[in-house]
Amino acid sequence: MSDVDDKQAASSAAETAPEAPTLGEVLPLDGGAMENPAFVRHKRGRNWCAILSGPNAARMERTFLHTRGATVDLSDVRPGQVIEFGGDYVTSGGNRHYDRRYFLVLATDGADEMTVERHDTAAQALRAARELAKGLPVIPPAATAAAAAPVL
Secondary structure (H helix, E strand, O other): OOHHHHHHHHHHHHHHOOOOOOOOEEEEOEOOEEEOOOOOOOOOEEEEEEEEEOOOHHHOEEEEOOEEOOEEEOOOOOOOOEEEEEEEEEOOOOOEEOOEEEEEEEEEOOOOEEEEEEEOOHHHHHHHHHHHHHOOOOOOOHHHHHHHOOOO
């Protein structure tokens, strides 16, 4: 094999290898505040940020956080809580275009940064928060996920 073939084989192996799960991403804060990532700047835009709580997504409650424009005050958010950023655009015909983003807070220093885990739905985020409170791993290790897969 030539050097070119070796490089191509190495790059294809790297592309097909599954990504290792991460425990979260770090969001920068500015004095405990940040911009709403789902903010809609249109006059018919409806924006908010809330802490979600409750036993499940069907019976969840929202505690709205203080906002000014696109800036949200996250200084009261604690690890283990689920936060929802929302920005809905309402068309002239009254149809809503939803943009919701759910984060489970893993760690925060209250002023400079917050470590979060993204989720697609409120149900997934609330389930991850319950598992975190029980002490279960939020993201299963790759070996566990591979071992749990049935072999056909």
